[in-house]
Amino acid sequence: MASLSGSYVKPKAPALTRFFASTPVCIVIYVVVVGFIISSAHNGSKAMGYNWQWYRVPKYFYTFTDDGFQWGEIAIGLVKTAELSLLAFLLALILGLVIALLRLSDLIVGRAISVVFLEIVRNTPLLVLLYLFYYVLGPIFDLDRYVASILCLGVYHGAMISEILRAGINAVPTGQWDGAKSIGMSTAQMYRYIVLPQSIRFMLPPLTGEAVNMIKSSAIVSVIAVAELTTIGRNIISDTYMSFEIWFTIAVVYLIVTLILSIGISYVERHFAVTE
């Protein structure tokens, strides 16, 4: 029922949902869960008689010796992960846009190509796709492991991104197309000046999620020994046997990177929200 004042009253979520969604309760739950994980790891390692050696970890970030300052292996691996993810993400964006535009086009062939591409990529496990790129396409097209990794990640996430872009484009009301057509714009002009600028704010939140996914799934290229963060972690452990310390550290590094990314983009989002 519409209220007489004409102001829209947001329907309230059930009390229980609201209780669990409130910030203080979330923080408490988070602390309890993290505490549980850490304490069970601690107890487990004690039962195994694990010898903690945290003091040996920092040197994998950087060292400061007579030779001067030097980045450690983890820092170098992190840069490699960032580089790999960034290149793969750019490829995924371009590929995603092409696939989305084909899907939305009037061309029957274009739509067919994009649907087949999407179905194949979405129904293939990332690991299988990686093997395909490295062991099958690699020798044929002479791709080294690094290039094969970028192509694989780009194609895999390109499929996801094309769906994000398509949904964002479809979220722009049809009246905008009518308005743009009525002043004689070409399809390219409509996308460039009218539709894409308006769909960016629909696309940014899921694109952030996809960028975070990209960084996380880049770890998979460690199976073909590309020297990124996870591979480095494995190598250090095989040298030092500090599996607990190193895996915790690597996990925290991933967490920090993805958190910084999410927070950074939420600022950008706010910028797009006001210039409406």
Added chain:
Amino acid sequence: MSTDTTMIEATNLDKYYGKFQALKNINLSVDQGERVVICGPSGSGKSTLIRCINGLENHNAGKLVVDGIEVFEGSKDIRRLRQEVGMVFQQFNLFPHLSVLENLTIGPIRVRKKSKTEAEANARKYLERVHIPEQADKFPSQLSGGQQQRVAIARSLCMETRIMLFDEPTSALDPEMINEVLEVMVDLAESGGMTMVCVTHEMGFARRVADTMVFMDEGEIIESSPPEHFFTNPETERCQAFLKQILVH
């Protein structure tokens, strides 16, 4: 009948949405400078007809020639046609991410390839014409419905087309804003030269400016006559009933 001065010539137009026939054997001829008002009950195909005229919808059978350009699905000339036919929509369809001035200049700059200075000077002239020169730097969401629709009219004017289509331009407006938009439209109509096809139920406006009244029902043109005749002596019962209903209310 087609003459040198015919701007819009529709012959035996049919239009289907799937199996549903939205336009049935439409014949309509509009002369240069002629002002046609189309009315009829909701769902009678008024929007469909007017949207066919600038190729926003494609007709399935019959022939449609607008400003000497034949309109058909996949025509290469469709953009050239749209540059000669302005359109004002019920829901305004302004570009919300652009300022009023940018809404008015994006067509002239990107489509007509005019310089920014020239396009802006022109835009300000037309904002003056629709009585809102002071709103140039605002965004559409900051304007009232009546102001938004006047911006939409100015956007069409900026393209300097010879034909203007209006699809129920005042139906989405609060009553107190209808007049400010109608005034602008009367001014356009009376300044002459422009061919206008206007779907509206504003019969006061129709009486004042229309050269020809067209009544549509169930996808057909039922009547087409000069307003003197149309309002005093409607020939069909359907039209009489419609007018009675709309004029009482």
